[in-house]
Amino acid sequence: MQIVINNRNAISLSKEVAxxxxxxxxxxxxxxxxxxxxxxxxxxxxxxxxDKQCRLELTTSKFGLVVVSARAGDWRMALNKAVARAVRKLMSSVKRPLAKRQPSPRETFLPQ
Incomplete structure (x- = not known):
């Protein structure tokens, strides 16, 4: 996994920590x-x-591009919130194909 960190402002959070x-x-x-x-x-x-915003773009091989952003009072919290959102979004994408969709009662009684 390649990680690229860009900052448009001088931030107090080091790139190594992020x-x-x-x-x-x-x-x-x-x-x-x-x-x-x-x-x-x-x-x-x-x-x-x-007003500290962290925007995270993840390029995945299976699910395409996943983009999340988060705002917080400091850089570390903005990063933590964005990462948590990205993990939730990817985990729901990973689990989604495994879940079978239940047909609605209306679909079961439609004539073929």
Missing amino acids: HDRLRFSLRRLSAWIRRANVDFVDVNGPRGGQ
Whole structure:
């Protein structure tokens, strides 16, 4: 899995910490993930508030492109929220083909 980290602003979170966090969190799904792009943006500049945004793009071999983003008060929490959302989204995609769809009662009584 290739990890690319981009930041448009000077952030207090080092690239090594973000890289390690991402690799650790996505280790179960690394068989499907080919590339991970992480973008950090300070939405409203130095004014403060819940404006640190982390945008995570995962290019997967089986499920296409998965894009999630999260905002928080600091960079680490924004990264943690984005990673958690991405893992939930990928896990639901992995489990979805295994679940069989139940036909509705209306479909069972339609003539062929």
